[in-house]
Amino acid sequence: MKDIILKAENISKQYRLGEVGTGTLSHDLNRWWHKIRGKENPYLKIGDTNDRSRKGTSDYVWALQDINFEVQRGEVLGIIGKNGAGKSTLLKILSKVTAPTTGSIKSRGRIASLLEVGTGFNGEMTGRENVYLNGAILGMTKKEITSKLDEIIEFSGCERYIDTPVKRYSSGMTVRLAFAVAAFLEPEILVVDEVLAVGDAEFQKKAIGKMQDISKGQGRTVLFVSHNMSAVKQLCTRGIVLEHGLIKFEGNIHEALDVYNVNLDALVTEVKWSIDKAPGNLNAKVTSAKLISKNQRFLIENEIGIEIEYLNLVENQRINCSISIFDDQNNYVMASPNLERSFLEEGKYRSVCVIPENFLNKGKYYFTVILVGNNFEIIAQLDKILSIDLDEEGIHRKDYFGYWGGIVRPYLKWRNDKIEL
Structure with a gap:
């Protein structure tokens, strides 16, 4: 047993969008009129699916269904x-x-x-x-x-x-x-x-x-x-x-x-939040995270920037950002924290991490963004919030077009020396 x-059992939760969260007087009266007649709540029949990426047609949204x-x-x-x-x-x-x-x-x-x-x-x-x-x-x-x-x-x-x-x-x-x-x-x-x-x-x-x-x-x-x-x-x-x-x-x-x-396969190069919905706490919040590259072409041969904007809500707080990168096999490729931890005034800030050109190999990569506060406490950890499918132009391949393995693929310098017999 x-x-x-x-x-x-059959849990659903409906919210009304806009300034009034609980509905209007006319809606409440309409619900009451249906209830005393033994009929179903008329607003349960309407409402959009909870998809933030699309503009809906209804003032009601199903957070759960x-x-x-x-x-x-x-x-x-x-x-x-x-x-x-x-x-x-x-x-x-x-x-x-x-x-x-x-x-x-x-x-x-x-x-x-x-x-x-x-x-x-x-x-x-x-x-x-x-x-x-x-x-x-x-x-x-x-x-x-x-x-x-x-x-x-x-x-x-x-x-x-x-x-x-x-x-x-x-x-x-x-x-x-x-x-x-x-x-x-x-x-x-x-x-x-x-x-x-x-x-x-x-x-x-x-x-x-x-x-x-x-x-x-x-x-x-x-x-x-x-x-x-x-x-x-x-x-x-x-x-x-x-x-x-x-x-x-x-x-x-x-x-x-x-x-x-x-x-996560749907690639996401930018996310933004309004202040009231931004991830974080009373000390700080992440308001946006974005991947940037030359002409927004994510190629091995281009630099890639991870741009993080955040609000510091407490005077004289030490804040820094960190990123972690994973491949599509969930291998932990690398992490890079910004170790410049100066005391910040209240306000909005931007941190940018730059991945140099000719560093990562071809493939899909997912980026975790972390905002760290005083005493290295994690204010927000946004796992695999950004993603790219990195390609290449092939300008360093010369006449070689075969398999080039590895997670990282830096263009290292080689030297050829003639050795006397």
């Missing part, structure tokens, strides 16, 4: 997909932060959610007080919380600041404490969104290890959303791939990652 701990799945006890489910696929909306519904337009969620046991930095925290209260507050929300007694308090503080690494108001914490400290609370207060279901990307590499490693302990050692269930595919592959046992608010694939995590990578 399957031990089902969470079940989603007819989502059905089951999660067994002790399972780690990875929910992956492009930005705007509906992942965070689904987690908010599962966490009961927002209600579905149609469908229902059935769960057994406590659900602890980590959806945004500081979720459920009161900024005026100290870290210690927030631990007790969150425990009470989860239905735990003061005695139960106290028994876990030392472990929570030690794991978070915030012992020195535990009696300081949370509003004075950095985003990295806040997410450390929030994750420790969510993990150690023993919920039956732990829901984690991309928020872990705010922490530094050491904390991310600790968090993934803790989630593995929760699922394997304690038999608890984890729902994990991330753009960090290596973390998803390491942690998850099963995956769901979302696309335009629909489930494109559900099954083994390795097959799910293959499906996700196939979705």
Whole structure:
């Protein structure tokens, strides 16, 4: 018998676009008139698919549509997909932060959610007080919380600041404490969104290890959303791939990652976000990322620039950008951080990384963009957000037209010397 701990049945979520999010008075009256006559909501019959790349014809959009799945006890489910696929909306519904337009969620046991930095925290209260507050929300007694308090503080690494108001914490400290609370207060279901990307590499490693302990050692269930595919592959046992608010694939995590990578085949050389939707946190946000080349022809013989624009929202913050490059076999080709970490005033900035001509070989490449803040905490990690299919003119081949292998293909200098016999 399957031990089902969470079940989603026909989950759909509809939003109204524009300034008014909940609809107009005329729409509300129309819904009410249909309801008292025992008829279906008329606005469920309209609405565009959640595809940001196309201009729609309706004021309504389906963020999620007819989502059905089951999660067994002790399972780690990875929910992956492009930005705007509906992942965070689904987690908010599962966490009961927002209600579905149609469908229902059935769960057994406590659900602890980590959806945004500081979720459920009161900024005026100290870290210690927030631990007790969150425990009470989860239905735990003061005695139960106290028994876990030392472990929570030690794991978070915030012992020195535990009696300081949370509003004075950095985003990295806040997410450390929030994750420790969510993990150690023993919920039956732990829901984690991309928020872990705010922490530094050491904390991310600790968090993934803790989630593995929760699922394997304690038999608890984890729902994990991330753009960090290596973390998803390491942690998850099963995956769901979302696309335009629909489930494109559900099954083994390795097959799910293959499906996700196939979705990347549509080449993207530029992405932009409005400020309210830009990835990042309260300290900084990425507003655009772009690949540039001479006449926008991506050739081996041309320089390639990766142009990243971002907003610094905190005075005197040290920010730098980093890129990672992968080939179409998911081989990690290289990484290049900008190690110039000067203190920045509030404002908008642009960083450009230049790949020299005659460096990469022919083929498809995917670019991950990372924005790093104070103490090297990751503010935003945009996995494989840009992509190109690199070609060549062949000006260095001379009369050779055969296979030229390797991931990198620099045009190195050779010297021919005559040796006396």
